[in-house]
Amino acid sequence: MPQTFTQLLNAMPTTRLAPSPTGALHLGNARTFLANWLLARERGWRIILRIEDLDGPRIKRGADQQAIEDLQWLGMDWDEGPIYQSSRRDAYAKAVRRLIEGGFAYPCICTRKEVDLAASAPHAEDGAAVYPGTCRGRFASIEAARNASGREPAIRFNVGTEIVEFVDQVRGSQRFQMARLGDFVIQKADLTPAYQLAVVVDDGEMGMTEVVRGNDLIDSTPRQIMLYRALGLADRIPNYWHLPLVVGPDDRRLAKRHGDTRISHYRERGVPASRVLELLNRWLRIDSKQTESIVFTADDDAFLRAVD
Ligand SMILES: [Zn+2]
Incomplete structure (x- = not known):
């Protein structure tokens, strides 16, 4: 045909x-x-x-x-x-609903401050606290979470005890223990889809086969691979190319302080x-x-x- x-x-x-x-x-x-x-x-x-x-x-x-x-x-x-x-907000909202219904994601009412205070796990490289899983399995529904806190919950993806492996086209074999990265936000409390979710929904739908980006995003890749799988898009996981970042003479990422x-x-x-x-x-x-x-x-x- x-x-x-x-x-x-x-x-x-x-x-x-x-x-x-x-x-x-x-x-x-x-x-x-x-x-x-x-x-x-x-x-x-x-x-x-x-x-x-x-x-x-x-x-x-x-x-x-x-x-x-x-x-x-x-x-x-x-x-x-x-x-x-x-x-494309509708497409992202639909994916979030699907992940909640599939049991892959859950509502979280923690504030950033609470997450920082409760974090016992080692801090991720970007300095953000690793979410300690406070709300995992805590609420039967979004409604219940909303009632408990009086505000809209964020939605988090449950990474469980998964180990994600992939071969980066530049950096070779990569292996991530997802528990060390923690459950990550896929929709913020203001209903904005998070970066990880939006990128996977778009890349999946737009038939992306090659993702080229700075190596500051390499931690995002195993999270995105988990999202592909949970959304039934495992056959669309692209090749990833993580390139070195440009830094200033002080070895910090290029920013205003470098002029x-x-x-x-x-x-x-x-x-x-x-x-x-x-x-x-x-x-x-x-x-x-x-x-x-x-x-x-x-x-x-x-x-x-x-x-x-
Ligand atoms: Zn929480």
């Missing part, structure tokens, strides 16, 4: 560029986007541009357009999108895109398999600014 065009498209290797309009694109995330884009264009993957704009209070007005312009200025393009996550490294900043100063690309390409030649991070030095900054 002949395949429809949609079926053909969905069978294609596919990746996404997924900027979050919570801040401007800087040299560090530009490197990750460029690596993703180059891999895609070299290997013939379809590229979807997805704007991850669910983090309400942190979203900056106009940052989505700015990210799009910055990516284009650096010469990147895409085959589909932009698709805004904020337009203004926004792409738009250099652009407004009249630094040509070719100059920025030259630095990004130099960083791309650093073997991602061999290094945890790439250091942005004062020399790099001077190189960008030295426009004659």
